[in-house]
Amino acid sequence: MDEAIQYFIAKCANFNSLKTCVSSEKWACRDRTEPPHPRDILSKAKRNGKVILIFSVNNCHGWHGYVEMLTSPDNQNEAVETCEEIVEDADSPQNIKNVERTQPDTSTENQWRYFKVKWLKNFAEEFGEQCLSSKLTEDIMVNNSPLNKSRNWQEIPKEVGAKLCSLIDTFYAELKEKQQQKLRREREQIPPPFYKSAENVSSDETWRTIVNQVEKNLGKVILACPFGSQRYNLSTPESDTDMFIVYQARTRDILSFNPPKQTIKNSENQQCDYTIHEIYRYSELLLSGDARCVETLFLHEDMVVKGSPEWQELKTGKNHFLNRESLDKYLRDAQGSRGVKQLQKWCQEHPEIAVLPRKMCKLLYVIVRLLQNARDIAVGDDLHVYREDGSPDREVIMTVRQGEFPVQTAWQIIQQLESTILDRKDSVLEKTSDCKEFTESWLLKLRQKDFLSSPLLE
The missing domain is CATH 3.10.590.10 (ph1033 like domains)
Known part of the structure; x- marks a missing residue:
């Protein structure tokens, strides 16, 4: 029925x-x-x-x-x-x-x-x-x-x-x-990953493989270095190896119908994190005050996997980039919706909790690191990308990374750094025309050198 x-x-x-x-x-x-x-x-x-x-x-x-x-x-x-x-x-x-x-x-x-x-x-x-x-x-x-x-x-x-x-x-x-x-259709249009890391491969071999692949398929590697916690000497045994590479595209490729991409990044499902910039995009980011790019000019020598003579030449003008624009970029990253504002929101939603959980400690770690570097610029110092063992800056951050950090202490650290930056911020110079001219001169010199040696002229 x-x-x-x-x-x-x-x-x-x-x-x-x-x-x-x-x-x-x-x-x-x-x-x-x-x-x-x-x-x-x-x-x-x-x-x-x-x-x-x-x-x-x-x-x-x-x-x-x-x-x-x-x-x-x-x-x-x-x-x-x-x-x-x-x-x-x-x-x-x-x-x-x-x-x-x-x-x-x-x-x-x-x-x-x-x-x-x-x-x-x-x-x-x-x-x-x-x-x-x-x-x-x-x-x-x-x-x-x-x-x-x-x-x-x-x-x-x-x-x-x-x-x-x-x-x-x-x-x-x-x-x-x-x-x-x-x-x-969308999946079919996704290009294959530029680099597919193999399992159970050492860090040195991974670096060697990806650098060789960049030089074979894209052009000369100007700089290869880590980013993330390894760059700052803040890594733990659980930290990943994040790769940052700057390369110069060949003249033939730039002038062809299929010029190379200015930026190549790993997809979400890849085990290895990497960012690859062509020198034009890298120069643009430097001039905009991008922290990750400006920091490459102040790297500790142990953190340079490959540094070309061209990169060494660019480093001679590194202080051009310690200007108000780079300071403001650090502050926006530290104080924005993915920084201090997010921490404030969490604290407002959990007023009864006196100790930050591990997830929020990771956020605090990023905030403090960014503010420390913003302070370096504000006080007219070099950018201390690499935190030396035993230094106060490193001790603070590594304590935060351990987790279970007191909320009140966290805000004291943030407010102290922000106060120092605010007191000295007005003394930081605006970006000058010399900064742009220096960067453009460096870029054109690399382009000219490659063009004159290109088979296109034969």
């Missing part, structure tokens, strides 16, 4: 109401001026078997999915801040939209009867406002009237309800297949 199933139409005031129902898995009905009331109709149907509600959003001209009603409408009021979920029959004087209230309405005609639902199919979560167009159901009739003109809480014949749900399922499957096809 077939399971007893009854199908009803459910109307939404707007798409936001539908999304609320999808997320809360709760819906409601309201008594009409005269019986039969929807709660009575739905409750009776629920006692007889399964109840399916098929949703349509006003003025969206389609069908947005269907649910199974899990509980019968109750008889209790609930306070609702925005009562936009329910739309009575379109021609009913009780039709309401965007009625704001903060207290339950005790009048009988305005009582909301809530019940739980289970979404069996909906487009909103994955496809937004896309839905089964009402044009595809305009020929379906219900009691000599078009299905599309069905009113809120109107019951429709079982065969019509089953057909409508089947059409929704079919259209959902079509959208899903198109989505998968698009993802496949």
